[in-house]
Amino acid sequence: MLQISPAPFHSILVIQTKFIGDLVLASALAKNLRLEFPGASIVFLCEARFESFVMAHGIASEVVAFRRDRMRGTPLERGKELYAMVRALRRFRFDLTIDLSDSKTSRIVTGLVNAKTRVGYNPSERPLRMLERQPANVFAKPYGFDGQHFLYRYLSPLEALGIELRTVIPNLQPLPLETAKALALLGQHHLRPNAFIAVHAGASFEGRRWQPERFAAVIVEIAGETGLDVVLVGGPDEREIAERIVARTAPSVVSLVGDLSLESLLAVLKQARLFLGNESGPMHMAAATGTPVVGLFGLTEPSRWGPVGVPSISLQPPMPCACMAEDLCRAPDPSKACCVWGLEVKPVVDAVREVLSRTEMKLERAI
Structure with a gap:
């Protein structure tokens, strides 16, 4: 396993390609990352329809968005959307990637972005199929900090990185x-x-x-x-x-x-x-x-x-x-x-x- 450097991360990618409830829970992870690395850029990969919400409420510094309908389209449509997604992500030169989605596609994205530190889950939520690989080099437990709620799954990467858990409950207030x-x-x-x-x-x-x-x-x-x-x-x-x-x-x-x-x-x-x-x-x-x-x-x-x-x-x-x-x-x-x-x-x-x-x-x- 990769030894985590005590030096702060400067460019962080959080892959959360699921739904709005998942993004709300993942906002607690983002808050902890911001407290630990106040100068870092935190980028979320999420569905396009959630982009304005994520940005408006300060969950991320920037968003790279994708279209779910295209990712469920023809092989050509999926390929084009994946290519555009990875191309947009690689310009950030991430030094940390956290894959909360734990899916086949998110693992592909993690591998192609190829940050020095790549956090994934061990074991994965669903067993990897033939020819799938786990590109992570830092492994989070299914549920971190001895928690049982799914919120603690999204907080678990902090524990894997040796980051103190400073806040747990998601807190989003309207503008x-x-x-x-x-x-x-x-x-x-x-x-x-x-x-x-x-x-x-x-x-x-x-x-x-x-x-x-x-x-x-x-x-x-x-x-x-x-x-x-x-x-x-x-x-x-x-x-x-x-x-x-x-x-x-x-x-x-x-x-x-x-x-x-x-x-x-x-x-x-x-x-x-x-x-x-x-x-x-x-x-x-x-x-x-x-x-x-x-x-x-x-x-x-x-x-x-x-x-x-x-x-x-x-x-x-x-x-x-x-x-x-x-x-x-x-x-x-x-x-x-x-x-x-x-x-x-x-x-x-x-x-x-x-x-x-x-x-x-x-x-x-x-x-």
Whole structure:
């Protein structure tokens, strides 16, 4: 194994090609790197749609972005995108590469960039296939600092490099301009800060989305009981889910689904009294702003992927679950299993009440 020099690194590449929730968790790694090497340039390799968010919130000094659709295209399209990606990266002359993605493509990129110090995982998340190689010369444990949450997987390279862990919990706060825009938008809908629940009923895979009808049932009960308004959030491809919820709920439910950039979404989540939603990127974004969370999980283990650093309850149906959709489930892959559909309405209502009660007590103490 390479012996780490005590001299600071000057140009650092972090490869995080996954999703927005992963980037939120990886922001804690970036913060520690910045504290350890304040003069270093920290570059993130990430998907193009996340570039402005990563830059706006200071997660990276610079971003090299790629298009996921091209990386999933024809061999020629993939080759062109990979060539452009590596060419853009090599101009930085990195002396440290940290591969958080731990994928076949990220290992290829690590090898081609060829920084002197290259951190990867041992063992890899998935076994290397024939002809694959691990270009790393410094190896991080699957979970560093004796942690169990996936956050500690993204912090593990620090331990491998002998860097002190100075901060753990991701902390992302909206920009002042985005806060002003969020307050103005909420005002247009007669919504007050800290007086609404943000609900995200979407997720990247259908099986990870709790049924819209059940979200609606929770909203009706909690809104009627507490007087809190409800704001639906999500991406443009989740509008149909929002429409199904709005059709079953009171007029006080406002849908901002498809109307917010990631930067604006963060600002809206910061103003919420509570976040209720499926295991997804917005859940981690809400937690990173300090907003309490009720998270709904299926086969994914909440102890690995639950919200961190805020009052929260993560709900999961009893395991092993009775299969809810045999034609759709692809267990044991947690991203392709419909176990969350087994959650009933009552435990979710009870969890929302419990977290609201905890935060109410904190508010009273503060006053």
